[in-house]
Amino acid sequence: MDSISFHLDVISGVGSLYSGSVKSLRVTGSEGEMGIRYGHTPLLTIIKTGMVRLVDINNKEDEIYLAGGVLEVQPDNVTILADTALRADDIDEAKAQEAIKTAKKMLENHGSGDSDYAHALSRLADAMARLKVVEISRNRRR
Structure with missing residues (x-):
């Protein structure tokens, strides 16, 4: 069964790095690594330096480097406000x-x-x- 998608925004001090529908994402918060899918319990946590790994609605995987910030999860919407966010090509x-x-x-x-x-x-x-x-x-x- 295909996952239901949710909206993800990844925003840093220089602007929006990603905005679109995804099936899932993995990110490391203050309490450890977590996986997020549609319908996840609301959550607000600090992000640790590392990467967010996402799978979009076309099953394409993508990674974004994050250096600190905040993650907010709502059942159908996730927002990452990162201190620094970079795609692999920008590193x-x-x-x-x-x-x-x-x-x-x-x-x-x-x-x-x-x-x-x-x-x-x-x-x-x-x-x-x-x-x-x-x-x-x-x-x-x-």
């Missing part, structure tokens, strides 16, 4: 790889209780999430 892979190297160097130079250590971990997670979106998108095109 500079070389910069993300360089950010990983820089963050790893920072981690080597600071103790685990240091605020610089926490900042480096955050930067590392951000860069790794960007590369993951690029990798998934590249593999899907093959």
Whole structure:
């Protein structure tokens, strides 16, 4: 049985990145990863850095990198207000790889209780999430 679709809006500070009907999406909120389909219980949560994975009404999969923000779920409408939202084609892979190297160097130079250590971990997670979106998108095109 085909899923009933719902409307999804992904909006960042620079504008709308996605607006359309989808069958499902997966995103990581403050309580962990969640899957959302039509009729989901209303929900408001903070988004963790990572990606939103969606399946549109034509069964086409898409990934969008998200860096923070808020997710609001209503039974037939979902809105993501992201601090940063990027499609795989908009991610500079070389910069993300360089950010990983820089963050790893920072981690080597600071103790685990240091605020610089926490900042480096955050930067590392951000860069790794960007590369993951690029990798998934590249593999899907093959």
